[in-house]
Amino acid sequence: MEHVLFLAHTEADNTLHKSAHEALSAAKTLAEGLGASLSAGLVGGEVQAAADSIAGCGAEKIFGVSGETFGQSRYATDAAAFEALAKAAGASIVVAPSTSRINRALPGAAQRLGGVCDTDTTGAAASGDQASIKRWFYRQRMVAEMTRTERPWFITIAPGSLSAWEGASGGASVESVAVDVDTRTQVTGQKAPAADEQTIRPDAKLLFVTGAGWTKKQKDGQVHGQRAAQIIKGFLHNASCSLGSSKSLTDMSAEGGQVLPFLSHLNQVGQTGSTPRHPKGLATCCHGEEPHVVGWRFINERRAVNLDANCGWAHGKADVLYVADAFEVMEKVNALLGG
Numbered sequence: 001m002e003h004v005l006f007l008a009h010t011e012a013d014n015t016l017h018k019s020a021h022e023a024l025s026a027a028k029t030l031a032e033g034l035g036a037s038l039s040a041g042l043v044g045g046e047v048q049a050a051a052d053s054i055a056g057c058g059a060e061k062i063f064g065v066s067g068e069t070f071g072q073s074r075y076a077t078d079a080a081a082f083e084a085l086a087k088a089a090g091a092s093i094v095v096a097p098s099t100s101r102i103n104r105a106l107p108g109a110a111q112r113l114g115g116v117c118d119t120d121t122t123g124a125a126a127s128g129d130q131a132s133i134k135r136w137f138y139r140q141r142m143v144a145e146m147t148r149t150e151r152p153w154f155i156t157i158a159p160g161s162l163s164a165w166e167g168a169s170g171g172a173s174v175e176s177v178a179v180d181v182d183t184r185t186q187v188t189g190q191k192a193p194a195a196d197e198q199t200i201r202p203d204a205k206l207l208f209v210t211g212a213g214w215t216k217k218q219k220d221g222q223v224h225g226q227r228a229a230q231i232i233k234g235f236l237h238n239a240s241c242s243l244g245s246s247k248s249l250t251d252m253s254a255e256g257g258q259v260l261p262f263l264s265h266l267n268q269v270g271q272t273g274s275t276p277r278h279p280k281g282l283a284t285c286c287h288g289e290e291p292h293v294v295g296w297r298f299i300n301e302r303r304a305v306n307l308d309a310n311c312g313w314a315h316g317k318a319d320v321l322y323v324a325d326a327f328e329v330m331e332k333v334n335a336l337l338g339g
């Protein structure tokens with residue numbers, strides 16, 4: 001008989017992130033489908049508020065590893081906490097969100113317990129007494145449905161792939177699990193860019209993609225790099241969207257061409273870039289070639305602005321193609337948005 005453990009860490013404000021609620025949906029789907037029992041395990045500086053927020057999820061028990069040491073993301077303490085929680089719950093299947101913190105330490109916990117770990121899965125299902133996961137391969141070109149016989153089986157769920165669990169909060173009773181762990185790493189503080197300097201925003205409703213066209217000669221025979229930068233930054237600010245880029249545009253920095261200074265290779269979307277998940281996407285001055293568009297696999301509604309009515313987007317890769325000058329369109333959009 002399987003026992004499913006939902007595992008998550010709290011955020012700096014002691015809440016659970018949306019991705020944790022999505023993983024909880026997967027854990028519940030598995031537990032209900034398998035007829036298995038469900039428990040929850042939380043790690044953080046303070047876990048009571050998070051436990052209260054999922055009090056109505058149907059977990060038999062909620063275990064917690066808390067204290068100042070566990071408020072920080074650190075391999076040694078996280079791996080020890082995850083291991084202790086899986087043991088305390090007697091879990092045969094552990095489901096957690098694919099956060100960088102979980103993905104870094106969970107495989108270590110799986111190894112210590114003689115189990116296996118599949119990260120970045122996009123779904124979990126149960127048929128009879130068989131649990132299965134969905135995982136994409138070959139740069140998101142092929143999807144596989146997989147089962148495993150090894151236990152404990154640790155599974156992380158990619159953010160944005162499932163609906164978040166919603167349910168009643170309440171007063172939860174947390175069973176505290178003691179973890180004795182030594183660490184040489186002391187976290188003395190955090191350095192992060194200001195929120196408005198951060199252009200990659202995984203939770204944004206819109207992915208705004210810029211292509212090489214923004215830095216190419218326009219109809220007046222001139223390049224308008226500064227104007228392009230101003231328009232793009234204005235739209236990022238006005239729409240609070242996430243910034244993606246084509247490979248050609250990010251590669252220009254290496255080739256010494258005219259570059260948008262706030263773009264890095266981390267913004268690149270595509271076969272050799274990222275595959276972000278957003279409800280909507282808007283591509284501008286980008287041709288829509290296959291190695292780029294393959295990174296749009298998980299964008300639900302796709303639109304593009306291109307001068308070329310025969311660009312890649314027109315060949316079934318976008319839901320709507322506006323054949324127009326992106327400089328003019330986006331300036332107008334920014335004006336309408338009040339920026």
Ligand SMILES: Cc1cc2nc3c(=O)[nH]c(=O)nc-3n(C[C@H](O)[C@H](O)[C@H](O)COP(=O)(O)OP(=O)(O)OC[C@H]3O[C@@H](n4cnc5c(N)ncnc54)[C@H](O)[C@@H]3O)c2cc1C
Pocket residue numbers: 210211212213214216218245246247248249268269270271272273274284285286287288289290291292295305306307308311324325326327
């Ligand atoms: C192995 C391999 C892996 C690759 N991986 C990736 C990847 O991960 N990501 C990726 O993006 N690419 C990838 N590529 C490259 C990809 O094939 C394309 O070369 C690249 O995506 C083209 O970038 P682009 O559309 O920005 O530029 P271009 O092809 O130069 O297109 C610029 C577009 O801007 C339009 N334009 C110009 N001015 C305006 C204007 N004022 N208004 C509206 N439109 C305008 C033009 O009509 C044109 O369509 C890969 C290629 C290979 C071989």
